[in-house]
Amino acid sequence: MTAKPESAETVAPFAAELRDVVVRYDRDGEPALDRTDLTIPAGTITGLLGRNGAGKSTLLSLLAGFRRPTSGEVLVGEPGSLEAAYENPWASMNVQLVRESGDVWGDERVSESLSHYELLRPAWDADLAGLVLDTLEVDRCTKYEALSRGKKSAVAAAVGLASRAPLTIFDEVYLGMDAPSRYAFYDLLLADYAEHPRTIVLSSHLIEEIERLFEHVAILDHGRTLLSEPAEDLRGRGTSLTGPADVVARHVGDRRVLSEQRLGRTAQVAVLGSFDAAQRAAAVSDGLELDGVTLQDLFVHLTATDVAPAQPGSGAPVAQPQEER
Amino acid sequence: MFDGPEPIYVQIADHLRAQVLSGELREEEQVMSTTQFATTFRINPATAAKAFNGLVDEGVLYKRRGVGMFVAPGAHETLLAANRAAYVAEVLDPALDRAEVLGIPLSTVLDHVRRRASAARPAAAQTSAPAQDPRPDEVTS
Amino acid sequence: MTTTLEARREAVADHERRATRAVTQYAVGGTWYIGIWYFVVSVVAAVVVITIEVRNGGVGINPAAGPAGSARFFLFVMAILLPLMITPVHLAAGGTRRTLTRGFLRGGAAVGLMFAAVSTLLVVVQPVVLGWLDVPVVGDPFPILTYLGTQVALCIVYVFTGNAIAISYYRFGGWVGTAVLLLLLLPPALAEYATTVGLVTGLPLPSPAVVVVGCAVALAASATALWFMFRDLQVRPRVG
Structure with a gap:
């Protein structure tokens, strides 16, 4: 039962x-998804961002062949040999989706469910x-149903990491954990990812604390891909200008305005x-910051329900994305 | 760490340059691996690697195959020279512009500089003055 | 660096074997987990009935009509419960609808055989015990192999049908699910007609051809229904 085929270790990260x-x-x-195109590059940690109801869970359940x-x-x-995900054993044995609901037996000990995963996952690492369970303080002899929400999420985290699947997807599982557990999870994830490269997708609507884990970011909005690009490109994509309103307006040019805030004559x-170096120098010499x-x-600006000029600007701390369905 | 709005690899590179400049990282000293760096600071390893590779291209770091990354010989000097060259444009000019906005006459500024220079002279007999600037690369370019 | 075709074929075959075995084991183990108590209760009930009969000098007992003969109804209930518990876990762990189908077909066959065998054993033992106690045995004696054979067919048909009904309600919801339920109950009805009608009521068995063909058709139809239900099962976004 424990003898796993050698080839399991050599499967390349999935795209x-x-x-x-x-x-x-x-x-x-x-x-739920409306003519969506999306590419998740092999070997990256990709962030799938979107507000509640944007279609994230639906998209991810497609990838897992649910x-x-x-x-x-x-x-x-x-890479180079992509095939349909649905009801394809090669795909399903190499794609692990963990959902917040856990997909484990509620009235059984945690260890029972884990052994089902161990039986099926070619690269499962029981250690x-x-x-993960020890770090996140979960007793595997407890019935899953008797665990707190945070500990349930920890079980899902353990399943996702230990499967070592070439495409591993965490659908908002860490949202149920408290902050120290989430950070412990990020650490475990990074350490194991560095040692066993694979493609990892993390979906979330809370971005601040995990955005640095991403190499690639896709934003989903109303069932469509708003953008999908390397995280570092995305971080350099927005610029905020502060200064006298008329000067700011002159330098904004025809760029797309994400948000605007005014205080007296300052905008x-x-x-x-x-902004390239010359444009930047010009703006600075005109007294802009x-x-x-x-x-x-x-993310907040791009997925806001309506273009609201009263939205807080980029310089000020922004509240959590609105929680509405 | 590294939660500014610029791309993270830029921030990491700035951080490492500052460490070399301040002497915290000495020449020929091994720097953390990208994996260590990634797990220590909770950053994507590819992002850390991008910063490190940029510094290799700049000549600040060099790779020893199978061993890791090291601070390049002469990196300290190179960075000093680069920062000195940028000092006037990036630090002094904005300070003087600000003085002008505030209506501080140039003579007052010069007096201050002279007073500091005479106070610092005995202590800084053998070292060169510009190296005293604690964080010259704070200003983004 | 892609996996070679041969390595891949081997890995997939191995995976499907494991996955199928996992489902089979779950179906068998899950059924016996409670099933053992079913037989304990059956035996206790039989003992109570016999005791009452002995005390009152009763009219006699038909072993075939006792609790041992109703194993299939117990299996039916278990078969409705199990698929919904394992399906999301199995698909999340990398199984497929095909391994679910195969696992439940094998598990249902195994469980059906086991329960039919134990039921038959009880039916065989009962008259012996009654004989020791001088309780009259009613009902025509019948060939034990025929009893075993019909019990096997009945049990398996009920398990497959239970599995199919569970998935049918999951897929189609209450209204359509109930309409489909009526269709799904045709194979067990056929099996009942072809077998038990003769045994329990004391009516003559239908001709052997009817028994064999009826059982075969019922088995094939219930297995097909199970396959059809699992084949295109869509997991909903939020299912516990």
Whole structure:
């Protein structure tokens, strides 16, 4: 039962691709995914960001073959040989999705569920599962149902990490943990990722504390991919300008304004797009202050329900993204 | 650490340059691996690697195959020279501009500089003055 | 660096074997976990009935109509409970609908055989015990192998049907699920007609051809229903 095929270790990190994907749960209702295209590069830690109801969970359950799209293609696999994810044993044995609901037996000991995963996951590392549970202080002899929300999330984290799947997806599982547990989880994830490279997708609507883990970021909004690019490019994409309103307006030019805030004659405007050295020097010499826009701010601005000029600018600390469904 | 709005690899590179400049990292000293760096500061390893590779291209670090990354010989001097060259444009000019906005006459500024220079002279007999600037690369370029 | 075709084929085959075995074991183990108590209760009930009969000098007992003959109804209930518990876990752990189907087909067959065998054993033992106690045995004696055979067919048909009903309600919800339920109950109805009608009521058994063909058709139909239900199962976004 413990003899695993050697080949399991050598499977390369998986890439994933969605082509023109539509998912409809009801025939007349709004589609959960609306002609979505997305590429998740192999070997990266990718952040899938989106507000509640943006379609993140639906998208991720497609990658894991939990369901098939209403139309379009969902492909996963080693780079260069992508294939349909749905009901494909090669795909499902190499893709691990952990959801907040856990997908474990509620009325059984945690260890029972883990042994089912161990039986099926080719690269399962029982020691790692034990380490995660110990670090996050979960007693595996407890029934899953009897655990607190945070400890349940810890079980999901253990399943996701120990599976060592070439494509491992965490669908908001860490949201139930308290802050020290979340940081412990990030540390475990990074350490194991460094040692066993694979593709990891983390979905969240809380960005500040995990954005630094991302190499690639995709933002989903209303069932569509708003953007998908290297995290470092994204961090350099927003610029905020502060200074006299008319001067700011002159330097903003035709860039897309994300938010605008006024205080007397001073304006602070966050725009999409960067400034090259010359433009920057010109702006500074006109008395403007230039600053970057954090990923969290960029996300809030890009996915705001309506363009509200009263939104706090990028310089000020921004409240959590609005929690509405 | 590294939670400014600039790209993280830029911040990491700035941080390492500052460490070399201040002497915290000595020449030929081994720096943390990208993995160690990533796990210590909770940063994506690829991001850390991007910063390190940039510093290798700049000549601040060099790779020893199978061993790791080290501070390049002469890196301290190179960084000093670069920072000195940028000092006037990045530090002094903005300070003088500000003095002008505030209506502080140039003579007052010069008096202050002279007073500091005469107070510092005995202590700084053998070292060169510009190296005293504690964080010359604070200003973004 | 991609996995070679051969390594991949081997890995997939190995994975499907493991996954199927995991489901089979779950179906068998989960059923016996409670099933052992079913038989304990059956035996206790039989003892109580016999004791009462002995005290009152009763009219006699038909062993085939006793609790041992109703194993299939117990299996039916278990078969409705188990699939929903394992399906999300199995798919999340890397299993497929195909391994679920295979696992439940094998598990159902195994469980059906086991329960039919134990039931038959009880039915065989009962008249012996009654004989010791001088309690009259009613009902026609019947060939034990025929009893075993029909019990096997009945038990397996009920397990497959229970599995299919569970997934049917999960997939189609209350209204359509109930409509489908009526269709899904046809194979067990056929199996009942072809077998038990004769044994329990004391009516003559239908001709052997009807028994064999009826059982075979019921088995095939219930297995097909199970396969059809699992084949295109869509897991909903939020399922515990």
